[in-house]
Amino acid sequence: MSAVRPTDASASAMGPAGERGTGREIPAATIARLPVYHRVLTGLEEAGVSTVSSEELAQACGVSSAKLRKDLSHLGSYGTRGVGYDVHFLTYQIARELGLTQPWGVVIIGAGNLGQALVSYRGFASRGFRVVGLLDIHPDVIGHGVESADTALEIRPVSELESLVASGQAHIGVIATPAEAAQSVCDRLVAAGLRSILNFAPAVLSVPDDVELRKVDLSVELQILAFHEQRRADDPIPSMDTPSLGEAINA
Amino acid sequence: MSAVRPTDASASAMGPAGERGTGREIPAATIARLPVYHRVLTGLEEAGVSTVSSEELAQACGVSSAKLRKDLSHLGSYGTRGVGYDVHFLTYQIARELGLTQPWGVVIIGAGNLGQALVSYRGFASRGFRVVGLLDIHPDVIGHGVESADTALEIRPVSELESLVASGQAHIGVIATPAEAAQSVCDRLVAAGLRSILNFAPAVLSVPDDVELRKVDLSVELQILAFHEQRRADDPIPSMDTPSLGEAINA
DNA sequence: TAGATTGTTAATCGATTAACAATC
DNA sequence: TAGATTGTTAATCGATTAACAATC
Numbered sequence: 016m017s018a019v020r021p022t023d024a025s026a027s028a029m030g031p032a033g034e035r036g037t038g039r040e041i042p043a044a045t046i047a048r049l050p051v052y053h054r055v056l057t058g059l060e061e062a063g064v065s066t067v068s069s070e071e072l073a074q075a076c077g078v079s080s081a082k083l084r085k086d087l088s089h090l091g092s093y094g095t096r097g098v099g100y101d102v103h104f105l106t107y108q109i110a111r112e113l114g115l116t117q118p119w120g121v122v123i124i125g126a127g128n129l130g131q132a133l134v135s136y137r138g139f140a141s142r143g144f145r146v147v148g149l150l151d152i153h154p155d156v157i158g159h160g161v162e163s164a165d166t167a168l169e170i171r172p173v174s175e176l177e178s179l180v181a182s183g184q185a186h187i188g189v190i191a192t193p194a195e196a197a198q199s200v201c202d203r204l205v206a207a208g209l210r211s212i213l214n215f216a217p218a219v220l221s222v223p224d225d226v227e228l229r230k231v232d233l234s235v236e237l238q239i240l241a242f243h244e245q246r247r248a249d250d251p252i253p254s255m256d257t258p259s260l261g262e263a264i265n266a
Numbered sequence: 267m268s269a270v271r272p273t274d275a276s277a278s279a280m281g282p283a284g285e286r287g288t289g290r291e292i293p294a295a296t297i298a299r300l301p302v303y304h305r306v307l308t309g310l311e312e313a314g315v316s317t318v319s320s321e322e323l324a325q326a327c328g329v330s331s332a333k334l335r336k337d338l339s340h341l342g343s344y345g346t347r348g349v350g351y352d353v354h355f356l357t358y359q360i361a362r363e364l365g366l367t368q369p370w371g372v373v374i375i376g377a378g379n380l381g382q383a384l385v386s387y388r389g390f391a392s393r394g395f396r397v398v399g400l401l402d403i404h405p406d407v408i409g410h411g412v413e414s415a416d417t418a419l420e421i422r423p424v425s426e427l428e429s430l431v432a433s434g435q436a437h438i439g440v441i442a443t444p445a446e447a448a449q450s451v452c453d454r455l456v457a458a459g460l461r462s463i464l465n466f467a468p469a470v471l472s473v474p475d476d477v478e479l480r481k482v483d484l485s486v487e488l489q490i491l492a493f494h495e496q497r498r499a500d501d502p503i504p505s506m507d508t509p510s511l512g513e514a515i516n517a
Numbered sequence: 518t519a520g521a522t523t524g525t526t527a528a529t530c531g532a533t534t535a536a537c538a539a540t541c
Numbered sequence: 542t543a544g545a546t547t548g549t550t551a552a553t554c555g556a557t558t559a560a561c562a563a564t565c
Binding site for chain 2: 046047049050051053054055075076077112113114115117119121127128129131132133135136137138139142144186187189193194210211212213217219221227229230231232233234235236237238239240241242243244245246247
Binding site: 042043044079081082095096097 | 539
């Protein structure tokens with residue numbers, strides 16, 4: 016991803032004998048699954064479950080127990096052989112690894128349906144993300160209130176972006192504008208000093224090397240579904256050597 | 267993903283000597299990138315570009331040219347050595363592979379901010395997805411109109427789901443409800459006959475083996491950003507043996 | 518032909534899986 | 542101790558990359 020900053024830069028800059036957990040570099044595939052584990056563990060905790068085995072947790076998360084144990088082993092040895100994992104303790108360790116034990120300020124650019132949906136999205140607030148600003152250019156929506164998960168929020172003009180970042184309240188920028196505006200908004204977020212950006216606009220953006228840009232594409236998964244649905248229709252009817260409906264439903 | 271239906275089932279059911287393109291099974295990682303290529307190609311086409319090299323297209327898509335060529339080689343030999351790819355032709359081939367050359371009917375369950383955002387999302391309509399229903403249980407929103415990308419759309423009661431699927435208009439179900447309702451809505455989509463489901467609710471759902479369930483998590487990428495932002499803060503200041511700011515920006 | 522660029526090969530890398538020794 | 546379950550190992554699998562022969 017970067018010729019200038021090699022992938023093992025942080026490992027070598029880490030100094031001798033690791034730093035956190037096992038002291039290893041955690042694989043990207045593992046990081047991507049930690050939010051799932053965290054969510055399911057939170058659910059178990061709320062349900063009053065105090066201990067889970069890797070087999071139980073894996074099933075609830077939709078992964079294999081081997082993969083789960085391997086993933087968790089990268090964080091440290093937080094289980095007890097013969098017993099399993101303490102739900103509360105493991106939840107905390109994953110949260111800590113993901114940086115969810117400290118609050119992050121999020122500024123959202125674009126107060127359309129999507130921007131508003133994000134503000135009221137409970138999955139944000141419940142993980143310590145606080146929307147510190149919902150900005151828009153459209154003059155006639157400025158000042159409108161939006162149902163927020165915690166505090167009441169008012170749509171503000173984009174001109175307030177820079178002061179918001181300068182004040183240290185905003186750590187992560189979220190682009191929820193139409194595709195046309197996305198790149199210029201992105202440039203502005205970077206210029207304001209943000210280094211972590213999440214893009215919801217259907218556009219491929221470019222950023223400097225030291226900016227972490229991630230993307231959620233609302234239609235990519237739909238397109239992959241279309242691919243499979245098409246394959247399903249194309250395939251020679253797989254009814255004969257396919258398990259009975261009963262078997263499939265009980266599986 | 268399935269003990270009942272092995273991954274190579276479609277390959278072996280495909281009969282001798284392939285079927286489409288190169289006749290190979292296209293890798294999942296490639297499929298996941300095709301929507302990106304398709305979007306960028308669409309943009310090039312609109313910009314009047316008629317030919318691209320793998321190097322140019324790769325750069326615009328944010329991947330390496332080797333990866334791009336490898337990906338495209340799975341679809342067939344659609345380029346010309348010494349010249350590059352015909353933008354229009356390649357766009358069409360990718361669309362065909364993804365199943366975007368035929369219209370797909372989408373029914374959305376949950377007419378909150380997110381459901382409404384999806385209806386007005388231009389990335390859906392522009393790829394041939396037609397929202398054939400926006401359903402909700404909340405009695406007081408039934409009948410409200412929603413700004414749609416193409417036709418005007420009215421929020422209808424969920425009770426109309428079954429007839430909508432039975433009529434053959436809906437091919438893909440989208441869950442845009444709160445987490446609590448997601449599993450029961452999912453069960454109902456399956457019972458109604460849908461086999462392709464996209465879940466936006468922050469819940470891990472279970473479906474029978476023959477149902478393709480995909481998930482878009484609005485907060486997973488944000489959590490991964492938090493992880494990196496935390497690492498950025500933790501790391502011993504990487505100013506010394508790190509490239510100059512100028513180098514990083516120009517890279 | 519000479520220059521350019523594809524499609525493919527082979528080597529490398531990272532992720533997944535199954536199995537089991539360690540240990541509660 | 543006996544039974545259960547973790548953490549780790551080693552083998553397998555799939556994806557990425559660089560290089561280049563094929564060919565326009």
